[in-house]
Amino acid sequence: MKAIHLPGILAMAAIVVASNILVQYLFGQWLTWGAFTYPLAFLVTDVMNRVYGPEAARRVVVAGFVTGVLCSVVGTQIHGEFGPLVTIRIAIGSGLAFLTAQLLDVAVFDRLREGRWWRAPLASTLIGSTVDTALFFTIAFSGALSVIEPGNDVSWAGEMLPLLGLGPVVPLWVSLAFADWMVKLSLALIALVPFRMIVGFLTARTT
Template sequence: MTSTLRVLPFVAAMAIIVAVSNVLVQYPFEHLGLGEILTWGAFTYPVAFLVNDLTNRRFGTGAARRVVLAGFVIAVALSVWLATPRIAIASGSAFLVAQLLDTAVFDRLRGQAWWQAPFVSTLVGSALDTVLFFGLAFSSAFAGIDALFGMEDGSLAFAVPFLGGQAPLWVSLALGDFAVKILIGLAMLAPYGALLSVLRPAPAVR
């Protein structure tokens, strides 16, 4: 059984990344005219997949799931304090489902080329995370969540120009967010590859 102390650094890193991302996702990236399709959170959140994959590589799926669950609890608690309840609910739900999917996909591809498991798992997890998070956090369909906590509607459902037509702002933000997650996911292959010799699989991990 993996010692709790051995995975604490991964838990702490996961909680910090998600909490920071929950705040930054509320702020559009106003540079290069990308304010309507991108938020600052898109640049930080993909690092969570790197933490998950490194935990999975070193300690296996059981430890990775424990890190995800611990990070989920801590991140939601911090998010309730740092962001709105609706953001916290959306972030927690998307985080939990997407990270568990990432864990399963990574394990399935563990024996393939070194880059396949982290990249494919991040790609699939990021897609699901984006759909769940932006759908829950900003779609008008879930505006009632804010009302339950006596808060104003945080919906970003109003239309903006997008690809020659009109789209809800949250949809354009989600697409921009996903594109950046993939780019950051590709960039995260560099530190993952650099740490392969340091974080070798434990004896019990195949």
């Protein structure tokens, strides 16, 4: 690990820790506060990829994954009103979704890096965010995967309700996933501004 990569690693670790804490607090009916901090992980990955290259970005992703695993281990030991704060399904879903989505982000960004400046970060984040949401919510809450942790009752997530209270009737976890996905897509667009600014600042320092 190079010293110049340390700020990116620390930023990723801070985002993962903050998101693991904030996910415990609801924001409205369909979201948690963690939904607004977690997408910043894609911003960190993309900045590192643009300035230092894909290998540096992958190191940051690994650091974030390790931090997430440690947070999950701690979460399994903390018991709330309904049991452990982090169940086995949530731990597996979180880790697998993070690693898959972030590495996919790195690969897509690297493939598109020669295009217009906004193309690589936007496309890689949109694709990575979609995969992240689909993997996490399916593994953590889908009734079809209850075999992963038979003792964990997630029947509440399968309650059939209108999508976000308005659309077709779907399992509750689908509404939660859809709301999370929309936040990620919105932040992917907003993050282009700090991406441009941070890349410009770091590039100026390294030249």
